[in-house]
Amino acid sequence: MPRPRPPSPLTLWLEEALTGWILPVAGLAVLAAAGGLYAAGWLPEGAAAAAVSAVVGLLAATFTLRPALSPAADRAGRGLAVAAAAGALFLSVVPAVAAVVPGRPLAQGALAARGDVMPVPADVPHHVRLLVAAPLPSSGSPAVRFTIGGLRPPVEGHLERTYTYARVGRGGRAPVAHDRTEVWLEGDLGDGHALTLDRLGGDATGPLRVTVFRDLTPTALQAGLAVAVLALAAAAEARLRRGNVAVVVGMALGYGILVAENATPASAAGVAVGAILLGGFAGAAAGGLSAAIAKRLVPAPPEVAARAGRRG
Structure with a gap:
């Protein structure tokens, strides 16, 4: 019987990189560098959030x-885990980065x-994403509500300014404004090639600035x-019978959804950091529940089932 071929140096290096401390430490170093550059004003907010993602x-x-x-x-x-890892990587990075660094616009006006009517080029794809922004007054609690037609x-x-309160000194509290200006x-778009302003109300101090982008992940x-x-990750955990694959994937998916739905180029870094916590809690709960269900539905590997039978 031929002896099994020993693993190649590349295989050993990859295993060490994925199971050791190299990637976690490198990730923390990138986060620290991005945070420092952003705090110093040398890195735009969108780029900092993209690095976090x-x-x-x-x-x-x-x-x-x-x-x-x-x-x-x-x-x-193993195959299920690879598929789940690829899906988690894509869904936690691509939609989030597209929200904070959207790239070249297809149209703007x-x-x-x-x-008012804003023309859209005929070669723009049907499904689009609009980044709508408007200036708000410098004081008060303004709000702007609008409806854009030409879409089906x-x-x-709506855009608005909200306030939270921060502690100042001993027992003091001061309001902190949070502007949502985009x-x-x-x-x-269907077969149409124009956007129309059907309704505009509130306290905007200027026109709505509308930028059209391709929607990569509706x-x-x-x-x-x-x-x-998440189903793939839960099935992988049920087959591997080790690790917390579904929990990790659920956290990554929750992060990606929160950033894609709430972050904008002008409000990116804080949302990205907050999504780590909120997405982590919600995703971990969803992943844990999915794994528990999968372990009841997905059959264990034969060797695991045999060991369980011997113990029984």
Whole structure:
């Protein structure tokens, strides 16, 4: 019987990189560097948030793959883990980065009053994402509400200033303003080639600035893919019978959804950091529940079932 071929140096290096301390420490170093450059004003807010998203995705993929690298890992479980890691990496990075660094616009213009029309080039794809922004007054608690037509159906949005309170000195509290001056909206242009301002109300001090971008991952598609990837991760954990694959993937998916839905180029870094906490809690709960269900539905590998039978 031929002897098994020893692992190559590249295989050994990859295993060490994925199971050791190299990638986690490198990820923390990137986060620290991005935070320092952003605090110093040398890195734009969107780029800082994109760096956070990339690190979150890479770390999630790394921790998802770790249980599959064991020599005793089930082959089917290993394949499921690889698929789940790839899905988690994509869904935690691509939609989030597209929200904070959207790239080159397909069209842009201004809508100042009801009935204004903004032409859109004929070669723009049907499904688009609109970044709508407007200036707010310098004081008070202004709010702007609007409806943009030309999409099926028309989309509604609002911009506003809200306040929270921060502690100042001993027992003192001071209001801290939070301006939401831009928002993402998505819709289907259909066969139309123009956007119209159907309604505008509130306290805007200037026209709505509308920028049109390609929508790489519509909300419905992202949600559907997230459910599928979480199911893959839960099945992988059920087959591998080790690690917390579904929890890690759920945290990454929650992060990606929160950033894609709430971050904008002007409000990116804080949302990205907050999404780590909120997405982590919600995603961990969803992942844990999915793994518990999968372990009841997905059959264990034969060797695991045999060991359980001997113990029984």
